[in-house]
Amino acid sequence: MKIKRKGSAAWQGGLKDGRGEISTESGALSSYPYGFAARFEGQRGSNPEELIGAAHASCFTMALSKILGEAGLTADQLNTTADVMLEQVDGGFAITSVHLTLKGKVPGADQAKFDELADKAKAGCPVSKLLDTKITLDTTLEG
Structure with missing residues (x-):
């Protein structure tokens, strides 16, 4: 698909x-x-960084919801913030890091299980994989 x-x-x-x-x-x-x-x-x-942050936070949180369900758990609440760092490096700017902060209420989960499932969601989230994605470009210059 x-x-x-x-x-x-x-x-x-x-x-x-x-x-x-x-x-x-x-x-x-x-x-x-x-x-x-x-x-x-x-x-x-x-700005692009806050949009990337919102995209990453939402993707990660949805992925975690799926992974929790596979483990027989359902979240009462998941709140994720993504801090996207834009820094000047080598004469230009680059996004140097994204830090996800997750707070959740998941009945039946202990901290160790929550951490394990969150790490799995972080690794599997399509936006987390973005840097490994091939990017293509088509251009048209109009007169």
Whole structure:
């Protein structure tokens, strides 16, 4: 089975004075603003790192829910935060790490079992595997 989802971005202007809009196929985001100030100066708007964080946290949490079910457990509550680190390295910027913080209420699970299943979810989550994914690119320059 293959599932294809789309996110899109539009941009006008230069890096610091330009502005962009991001949208998702589902409509969860529609022409939502992003730009240099939102990414690097803490101003209103979104940025790629928080979107990656939300994607990773949601993917990991869903994967954990599946793995808990396979172990005969059901969570009353799972809350995950993903801290995505963007750092200046070698004259440019790179996402250097993602730290997942999980809090859960899972009747019947002890801490050791919870840790084991969470580690399994972290390894199996498709977003966790993202860095191992081949990325392709098609371009068209319009006149």
